[in-house]
Amino acid sequence: MARALINVPSKAKRGDVVEIKTLMSHPMETGFRTGSDGALVPRNIISRFACTYNGEVVFSAELFPAISANPFISFTTVATESGTLVFSWTDDKGQTQVQTAAITVE
Secondary structure, eight states, X not given: OOOEEEEOOSEEOTTOEEEEEEEEOOOOBOSXXXXXXXXXXXXXXXXXXXXXXXXXXEEEEEOOTTSOSSOEEEEEEEOOSSXXXXXXXXXXXXXXXXXXXXXXXX
């Protein structure tokens, strides 16, 4: 895939609601566009996004062709303990990109 940008606060107080923002660079072919040869370009979109916090899923989404190229996803979670957030994006070709971010809870 391509480059992912993740914005997670490095520190939070226990019980705080923290906002997490992600941006994935991806061409997002809808499958409706024709190439220079007149044939349809095969669909290839990010079809699944998931985020785990210390192994527990805190957010997941199934994406469809109406999603824009370079999808921006923002969500919140409660800071319960220090640990790692793992983000994964999977496209129609089966390629998965995984990124991690650490958060310290005081």
